[in-house]
Amino acid sequence: MKHLLSIEDLTADQIHGLLELTDHMAEISSRPIPKVPALRGKNVVSLFFEDSTRTRTSFDTAAKRLSADTMNFSVSSSSVNKGESLRDTIETISAMGVDAFVVRHKSSGAPLQITQWTNASIVNAGDGWHQHPTQALLDCYTIRTALNRRDGFDGLRIAIVGDIKHSRVARSDVQAFAALGADVTLVAPPTLLPPALVNGNSPDWPVTVSHDLDSLLPDLDVLYLLRVQRERMDEALLPSLHEYSALYGLTAERAARLAPHALVMHPGPMNRGVEMVVDPGELPGSVILNQVTNGVAVRMAVLFSLLGSGNDLKETA
């Protein structure tokens, strides 16, 4: 594997392989000194054209636990603000000697485009509405661990609720969950669905579409809530956040109708009082902080798969 750009590029076996590798990384992370020399001498550059402190910190922590050198490059402090093109930025930093770029960009497809201007590996840390593959992997790892589903998600019922249309998390999760065998339902008002799903199901999307969260709740194994952005009202996609909460928000009443084993997940940052009306700390099924913890281990696995060799890990793990 040279790059990680999209879940679409991975087979189910590759996803399983990365999740197994994540088990090793989680074990390393649990040690008193959570650091191994596996990527010593490798230079990992975070290139964030869009702010995301949590994702950047997660990747940074992952790289440091593997002893890679890390460098941060953010738009606000860079030549991009001086009008430098994406190509020139990539070629310039590549010339310093880079093994992997971790790229966050507000434009869908930018990480793929970047691959033509550098020999370094590219990890997509979120591009536009398109993909956020490490989020999908950490979500899979979280479900796999919490529900003890090491062999796959066959028969698992997962609902993803919220702004699917603008969500790279939804696009990645749908592909990853479906690849592992889950039955995925997308729950949203039609205005927050991608055009292909506005009129119902599409052969391109291995999902069922629903507009009725309440009827699904008792049968779910995983309830995955997405962040709903306040600016969506300006585009006439929603009447009000209040109405969104009333129809699609996780209230205490709705939480009480979930099965006892059901997980509640959210990629963060949460909009309290909008999609998350209940205090997640009081939900027994909430694994939202586990997602954050697992994010580091999954990103260690991804960086190691791209930059390391199997021998290094065996020697050090």
Next chain:
Amino acid sequence: MSRLVITGGTLLDQYGERAADVAIAAGRIVEVGAGLQPAADDTVLAADGCVVSPGFVDLHVHLREPGKEEAETIETGSRAAALGGFTAVVAMPNTDPAQDSVAVVQFVRAQGVRAGLCEVLPSGCITVGRAGEMLAPYGELAAAGVHLFTDDGNGVQDPQLMRRALEYAKPLGIVLAQHCEVASLTKGAVMHEGSCCSRLGLPGWPALAEELMLFRDIELVRLTGVPMHFLHLSTARSVQLVRQAKAEGLAVTAEATPHHFTLTDEQLSGYDPVFKVNPPLRTRADIDGIKAGLADGTLDAIATDHAPHAPHTKEAPLDQAPPGMLGLETALALAITELDMPLAEIVAALSWKPAAIAGVGDRHGRPIAVGEPANLAVFDPGAEWTVVPARLASKSRNTPYAGRTLQGKVRHTVFNGNVVVRDGAATR
């Protein structure tokens, strides 16, 4: 007086096909017939195996001068046109400054004359600065020779303003040409709205945005009786709307681009901005609709929407890159390669039909006959060639057909009796 003699070709014009040689002097055809004997001081253009047709007329090119000379100049765009067999091109008005004043259109025309490779016909704006707010001075611009008016790149959003534009234009004998796009439906749009954009996570440009404005304008033609031309139609439903309007006898004409009958939105899967264009590449069903529209004459003309962009601007993320692709040098070959139409109908859609819409039917797209102006294309309809961006004459490289092998190549182009392309190379 020495002549230019085109020998060995098959003539193809609105009167059909026949094998004959053509002699040209002082910018006009002076003799047509089999086995013309060139004199010692005559210049001979060998056309064996070739079709000799009236020169092509492109209703839709962006020459970028004035304003974006790094992407194209009137000279480099004219050279690309000549190499594509075009003897006249209509230059779109989205220059900087826009072509909304006599001074700017005269500059564009003069630069075309200076280049001397084809006739550059400046279009005028429908509204000042293409801003959609105030009428451009059609009377002055028409007096300066402008025939086709458009805000291309923008549709005229306000129906009241569009109605007034048509009414005001009525006595002037000009044609208003619409870029059909309801802007509120395409905010931020990058590609066709459908399954592909849903998967790629890109904002969609719905077919409806084109069809709604087209429908509105067809009704305005019905109301005002003033003719309209519709630019770069891209959907099957648009073709159907025009077909219906023509059946009702309304004075509408329409064009389609080669990329809209050859490429689909699937091309965007690799996020390569070379495939970003406005209106966007659509679906297989739309391609079929466009082809059917060209075949039955609903679509009058093949126009390229030649839109050069400097390489660095196309090395941006897809949502930031400008829309548009090169077209002049590949149009004929794409039509021959991809359209299931008799060659005579392809030439009609490239030559005399657009010439009439552009208002230059007196000097372009003329029959090949004694006394006619010598604006001719000589092409080998069977010649295969591979598109190599670096070999194109355009200053930019944004062709979506790099590496594609196409059939049909221009060998010579004669403009005003001068050989501007000889053996596939520009002479100036």
